Amino acid sequence: MNTLNKAIVIAGPTGVGKTKISIDLAKLLNAEIISSDSAQVYKGLNIGTAKISEKEKQGVEHHLIDIVEPIAKYSVGNFEKDVNRILNQNPEKNFMLVGGTGLYINSVTNGLSVLPEADKKTREYLASLDNQTLLELALKYDEEATKEIHPNNRVRLERVVEVFMLTNKKFSELSKKNIKNNNFKFLKIALERNREELYDRINKRVDIMFEESLVKEVENLYKIYGEKLYSLNIIGYNELIDYFNGLSSLEEANYKIKLNSRHYAKRQFTWFKADKEYVWFNLSEVSEEEVVKRVHTLFNIKS
Structure with missing residues (x-):
């Protein structure tokens, strides 16, 4: 009989303070950390993603x-495969998933739905249809999914029709059937702070990024990767690319990075609050040391 292995998730909005707690806890549990951040997978995007330094890792494997x-x-599919490979090949180790990309974390803890990959011929056919015909097909094949999509959103409408044409099954049904590809039970921990304090931390962190030469980092990357960098749609990079292209001043870029970071933090908070399995700790009310102590206890008593 297979035993269920245990792992920990440390989640929460950007700037809340996940790094220090995760390092302290990892050292206590002799655990390895799996970064669960959709931007930190990319090489060279260091300052703008608040990527952990070698010194900050304190010898903890990441x-x-x-x-x-x-x-x-x-994509989330790549992440799910990569994480499950690490978990399944090392069942004897303690692991922590640390980050703020809820969709990525969820793909591992709850599983992913299995949908067919894009088919070139089908896509070419669908691209040839006018909007009305495409909408009618989508409604015919999957009314439930289609009514949630704006009539002019061709990308999503094409995907609904494509899935049905390739599988003869509805997108709305397949997308709800998640398959979890690991044998781990996850203790889900989420961190928060009072809103004013969190927003102040985010604003200060952006100013520190500018002091640490974020502008130079983005400028160098933009010279190498061009618009492909912009298409990643990562906060801190797109705003400065707009500045390089004369669409805003440097002060406006700084302001927009802070604003967009705060909005992102709010969306992250909403995402994690929707999952009732998370145990929450408010770092405005409890110390980091106390959180580490309590999570360590929870991990040891949860079966």
Whole structure:
């Protein structure tokens, strides 16, 4: 009979303070950390993603940082496969998933739905249809999924029709059937702070990024990768690319990075709050040391 292995998730919004707690806890548990951040997989995107330094790691093994070039496509599907390979090949080790990309974390803890890959011929056929015909087909094949999509959103409508044409099954049904590809039970921990404090931390962190030469980092990367860097749509990079292209001043770029980071933190908070399995700790009310102590206890008593 297979035993269920245990792992920990340390999640929460950007700037909340996941790094220090995860390092302290990893040292206590002799655990390895799997970065669960959709931006930190990219090489060279260091300052703007608040990527952990070698000094900050304090000897703790980290996975899935700096694994692909910014021109490479890396998706939730890639992440799910990479993480499950690490977990399943090392069942005797303690692991922690640390980050703020909820969709990525969820793909490992809850599984992913199995949908067919894009088919070139089908896509070419669908691209040839006018909007009305495409909408009618989508409604015919999967009304439930289609009614959630804006009539002008061709990408999503094409995907609904494509899935049905390739599988003869509805996208709305297949997308709800998640398959979990590991034998781990996850203790889910989420960190928060009072909103004013969190937003102040985010604003200060952006100013520190500018002091640490974020502008130079983005400028160098933009020279190498061009618009492919912009297409990654990562906060801190797109705003400065707009500045380089004369669409804003440097002060406006700084302001937009702070604003977009705060909005992102709010969306992250909403995502994690929706998952009732998370145990929450408010770092405005409890010390980091106390959180580490309590999570360590929870991990040892949870079966």
